[in-house]
Amino acid sequence: MIKEITAKTLLSSAKRPDPWFGIKYTLNLYRGCQHRCIYCDSRSACYRIENFDGDVLVKANAIELLRAELPRKRVRGTVGTGSMNDPYMPLEATVGLTRRALAVIAEHRFPVHVITKSDLVLRDADLLAEIGRVYAAVSFTVTAADDALSKQVEPGAPPTSRRFAALAALAARGLYTGVTMMPILPFIEDNAENIAGIVAQAAAAGARYILPAYGMTLRDRQRATYYEQLDRRFPGLRQKYEVRFGDRYSAAADHASQLERLCADLCQRHGIPLRMTHYAPETEKQLTLF
């Protein structure tokens, strides 16, 4: 069910940008996510999102809050969206909060990093290009090279081929775009064929970076949902997880170091870095000089 809520605040700030994604201000316009990825960590109890798979809460006053909060930020840092929910889940097509938030970000000349699994992001290519004069990055999360497997593990999201088509379209417009290849699920996605398939498609689409992570995290109700989904979709795998990982939080991929080497070799061959370039205020200063 979709419900409207009134939020007290909107942006949460980190002391300094995180080393992977370069995000300083986290923006969540929704609570809950329609993409229903079987591994999603946002289900964990610590985030206090009850009924994650049932309700999506829309922060009805989000744009008002953003208009008030953004100009008060003394440090211009990257606004990131896509960690706790997908800013381009299906309801965004009608609600339009992400688009309106991007317009506010463009107006205040803040940098942005959007992380998504949806080609709906193409709708906002105009605003992203405008923000890109300061800094804009769009990362597509891809964990499965193959559409059928992506539909198994990310049932509510557009399949892998649509994500890569969207990445190619943004790259063709000159936008800074790449792949977050995480999580790579143990016993399901941690094989050379899958990793090589993702890298090959990323290279063909024009990805400017790939950020990989081999393995996943498992805790409380996120683990419970994941195990239920394994029973439904991959019979027998839950037992393998229980034996291998027990109660551990961190579940590393099988042969993680070999996969890491394979990915590094392939990326080097295609000239794709395994790090992304973050917003740097100096770049912006240089840009405004011309």
Ligand code: SF4
């Ligand atoms: S798209 Fe992201 S936030 Fe949404 S269910 Fe999947 S992992 Fe969770």
